[in-house]
Amino acid sequence: MTFPFWFVFSIHFRRMLASRSTLAVLLLGLASTSALSAQDGSPDRQLVSASDPRAFFPEHYFPGLEPLLRESVTQSPNAVFQQARMEETEGQIERAETQYHWQVNAYGRYVGGYEMREDIDNGVRQLVYTNVIGRRPLYHWGKLDARKDQAEAQRALASADVGLALQDHLLQVREVYLRALAAKERVQLADNSLEIARKALDGYERLYDAGQVSEAQFLELQIQYQEAEELQVSARREYAYRMNQLKQLVGREDVEAQVQATDFPEIELWSQETIEEWGERIRSGELLGDLTEQRYDAMRETEEKNIYIAKRTYLPDVNLEVGLNNDRLEDINSDDNVMRTYAYGGVSIDWTIWDGWRAKADERIARAKLRRLEMEERLKRRQNANQIDSLVEELNFNRMQIDSRQRRADLLQRQLQLADELGDRSEMTSLDRLRTQLNYERQLQDVRDLRINYLLNLAKLGLLAFNDPILPES
Template sequence: MHLKYYVLGAAALFAQTLPAAAQVSAQPAESLPSVQRAGSPGAALTLDQAIAKAFAANPGLRAAALDIAIAAGARRQAGVFPNPEVSFVREGTQRGTRTQTVQLSQVLELGGKRSARIKLADSERSLAAGNLDVARTDLRAEVTTAYFDALAAQERAQLAQASLDVASKAAGAASKRVAAGRVSPLEEDRASVAQAGARVDLAQAQSEWKVALTKLAAYWGDTSPAPASLAIPELDLAPAPALDEFERRLENLPQMRRARLQVQREQAQVGVDRAQRMPDLTLIVGSKKDDEIGRSQTVLGISVPLPLFNRNQGSLQASLARSEKAQAELEAERVRLRQELASTHQRAQLAREQVRTMREEILPAAQRVFDKTVTGFEAGKFGFLDVLEAQRTLLSTRTQYLQVLYERYRALADLGRYASSDAGTLPDNRNTP
């Protein structure tokens, strides 16, 4: 049976199994929208739509995209040549003895400084693009997780509503039996306590559902809750791809590409700092006029700093250390991804087996116990307390099923972080963009 029918069928099931004379109208605390499955008509928000909305309007993703524009401007600036400098010098104040000099100076960069700057700017632009890829991957996983958080909260609210419906009918049935003198008034008190507890559970479940919807909507910059109905993706329990297949794609993950681009960026910085050790040449061309003798002279000169003290040795040492650090971080990222991938893959496989066991063995058994208990209650073989216990066990089993189903979806969402662009789609028909 699908989760939808487990969750929404509780009230209908109990209404069918209780004697007709014992049924009373339930009074739910708040009407809840029905759960819709993917592909059904209605305004239910699907996972694909949630991810598309986040990609289109997430503020953090826009900020990461603007880093590329920033890097493009830095690349443009890195390629420009130094501006020439014009100077005017007057020596003396008396007209007959003063001299005037006009000079044009141009710095000629030596040691490949300009090409090193361009290489660094190119690497920073590539790194910004790599950061955007990682941001998109993380956002997809985070939205998927938030979607299933909200979906689980939605299912818990539906289950709490069904539980309240059952408890309300049970309380009405107990009240009628007490009035007829068939059972002790203690049974009515027990039913009333169960009804009050179900009402409290429903209020809490609805509150958690609203909070989860608000968190989901925040991923596309909306301060109001997301649409209150979420579509449930079909669950076929197909196994996830083998761990070896994920590990073969590990080097193509955006996280690994970003780590390698960071190494390239630091190596390019080493090139810049090494080029700075070569002093630049300043070419000077001008004209000097002597008012006393009325003659002008051409001025030619070359200016070169003497690298006696500052040879950029400290900056070069720092950039070399940063390059080694980036290389170490690349190796650490590879190890971290392998460890997290193995753990996530194991969680996905375990959750798959748990869901299968719950669907095929535990839930049907709990349903049979509940059915037989109600039948025995009608025949006078069981007391009403036995019916309440069977009901509590059934609802508890369905709650446990929701939890393991949520863990399955959550593990698959985390596993999506380790699926490169050519990894294909994960099971459960979660065809995310």
């Protein structure tokens, strides 16, 4: 008796697969030719030399990614928040600069009371007094300059923090974009697999109505069809999730077209020697990126200026002062009022004689913070060195995995080609071909995921040596 192809497929299905997830992957393998394999051989690849620092970052392999990254730097909620922080530090600098300018204050007083005196009659008296004072620093022992330097250091600190935050943000955009591309391809495979399963179910239904297959076999294929539907729903949910992430990170809604129009190019893998050479070059340097170094320099300068100011607390501050007083005097012998105006100018001295050793406490706090910053910086350098070693090892492992899985996929592809060339003379049965197709598709998907991990690890290594190329020059 001759059994139809789908009958053979059904009775062998459980032996081929050990889990529902593997079952779903088999349906993916039923697609005639995977989009992944076609894209791996795309001639429109963009290869960047490993000697070029730009090669650390995925956007140089995916041209559609760079516009999204640049938009996210200015349009995303995170970018808007960081911009507001920078505006705050600019205001602090403007406030520090006002110390050098004239400060003008006015004071007025109007009081009334009942005065009792022996030389005149008792009665109600009024007092009117106004005073305008202008003051400008002459010599404050460098404390004003120190406060301005602190404000500028805070701006440098905020700039470094903003840059580091945006670097993390851009790395997240890169990852979500690459994951969205992978999810898009999984949706395509899931749609194809569901269509094949639907056709198989229709054929089995006719065979069941004709009494050529049992009810148990028909139910088995129905279960397989339900699993294919679940696979499609899961793939579409993942794709929708990645797209929502990307929209939020970029700051606009119309990003799906750029994802749909992009395929994976062929990516040149660095050799083990190149990876280790870059790791050694980064490791032999300062091990701190420009932004991290800028951050510690700014915090260090702030505390050094605090010490400078604290040491000069007990020195007299010299100011230039001018003023104008105006009051009204009542004549004790009559009801007439006499207006008096007094203008003056000169030098005033503000001298803190004793403040309960507050300045000494401020100096002690600043010195303790400097010691803490020194320890933090040493720890950060050790962490960076360990991270470099870890990333170099991970990149070499990624490269080895990609090479191994790609060679296996090439062998499986050659098996399928031989089966097609030999036709009826091939020793590969329909079931064997399904298994080979399944393994081939699975290897291609593994290669795709491994390449994404490789690109992300490469970007992390690059950020230890360079500022993110998407960030505007400071």
